[in-house]
Amino acid sequence: MTSCALLETRRASTHDIPLDQRLSFWEQYNASILVGLKCSSYSNSGLVASQSNLELEGLSIALVKGNEHVVERDCSMIRSIPKESVFVSLVQVSRSFFYQGGGCTLLEPGELVIYRTDKPYLFGFSGNMRQYIFDIPQDLFQARCLERLDAPLKIGSETRLQRLLIRTLCDRTQGFFERPANQDAGGFEDDAFELLANIISGQTGERRVSAHSASYLLAAKRVIAEQLGDPGLSCEWVAAAVGISVRHLARLFALEGSSPGRYIGDKRMELAHRLLSSPQASGLDISEVAYRHGFSSQAHFARSFKARYGCTPSEARNAAGSQ
Structure with a gap:
């Protein structure tokens, strides 16, 4: 496929x-x-x-x-x-x-x-x-x-x-x-x-977020999802695209116990892991996967990947290929 x-x-x-x-x-x-x-x-x-x-x-x-x-x-x-x-x-x-x-x-x-x-x-x-x-x-x-x-x-x-x-x-x-x-x-x-x-x-009643805040948070997450592959994606860029200040953007993500930068990093890592764990990864170079998901450094991507998933990007790709 x-x-x-x-x-x-x-x-x-x-x-x-x-x-x-x-x-x-x-x-x-x-x-x-x-x-x-x-x-x-x-x-x-x-x-x-x-x-x-x-x-x-x-x-x-x-x-x-x-x-x-x-x-x-x-x-x-x-x-x-x-x-x-x-x-x-x-x-x-x-x-x-x-x-x-x-x-x-x-x-x-x-x-x-x-x-x-x-x-x-x-x-x-x-x-x-x-x-x-x-x-x-x-x-x-x-x-x-x-x-x-x-x-x-x-x-x-x-x-x-x-x-x-x-x-x-x-x-x-x-x-x-x-x-x-x-x-x-x-x-x-x-x-x-x-x-x-x-x-x-x-x-x-576990979480109380106003409709106004929820609409901005949904808009910010949609902007992030559309631009995840851009290495230049930043909190400032997201805030400007949504039409709010960086401080306001940070407060919105704090309602969920996160931050804009952490959310961006987590989403990039999840998408990269999903790709490396799929059959489509067999012919991909690790540097290509890193750059495709907005990581400007392959070394930084590899360190972050292993810290989160307990294996290197190559090991995840090889495991998917063996399956």
């Missing part, structure tokens, strides 16, 4: 399936790629639904569209098709209702519900629907988003900050779905986890 290749998008639709076979077809497809569930349709035209699926390194994403219907994952399904994931469901169209653990959650378009797949649940849609489902292994969700999830977590869009973060997640996901370039997958995954962590922490 070349660096400009697109990730494979798996797709399924009931449109060309005979009416009496649509529910079983939909259940079989979901069991094979998303989760085992039972589906019921209460539309006169039967179930009309489509789904697109992307598999990334740490998470999977599904875009589901359909008419009014209900899906249920009961105890028998959990036993026969076990799955220990956390689903983040972002409902974009249609009101919906969600049951798990004896409680009912009503969702409006633009709201999230986060729930575990190893507990029974029922999800219903009252009209034509569209939703993104982020499928995250429980241990990864615990490490990157929320340490403990015992009950469903609904996240509304009552505040300006939550609306901004959820809209950014929607836009970023939609853009990636339109062109899921292999070279962009790691960056998208990092952005998705970071946005989800901020959305969740804002709901649970």
Whole structure:
């Protein structure tokens, strides 16, 4: 696979399936790629639904569209098709209702519900629907988003900050779905986890960031992501691009326990490590990897890489090649 290749998008639709076979077809497809569930349709035209699926390194994403219907994952399904994931469901169209653990959650378009797949649940849609489902292994969700999830977590869009973060997640996901370039997958995954962590922490009260600050911080991170390969990228340059002072930029990153310089260095190192650990690294010179990711000195890159990952860039590349 070349660096400009697109990730494979798996797709399924009931449109060309005979009416009496649509529910079983939909259940079989979901069991094979998303989760085992039972589906019921209460539309006169039967179930009309489509789904697109992307598999990334740490998470999977599904875009589901359909008419009014209900899906249920009961105890028998959990036993026969076990799955220990956390689903983040972002409902974009249609009101919906969600049951798990004896409680009912009503969702409006633009709201999230986060729930575990190893507990029974029922999800219903009252009209034509569209939703993104982020499928995250429980241990990864615990490490990157929320340490403990015992009950469903609904996240509304009552505040300006939550609306901004959820809209950014929607836009970023939609853009990636339109062109899921292999070279962009790691960056998208990092952005998705970071946005989800901020959305969740804002709901649970673990972090309080104003909408004004969040918008500047998101803009700064987007500028950094676009310019990571430029050795001249600096805090001053980022601040000027966003339209704030260097001191203000530093205060924004301090809200997350970091600094602009550290964030830039961390992102450069993560991208370089991801490349060196991939099959594409076999023909690359280490100096090329260093300069491609904004390091002006190969020696400095090698020292920093070993300090962080416990191996040299060459050792990481060779290990990827042997695999």
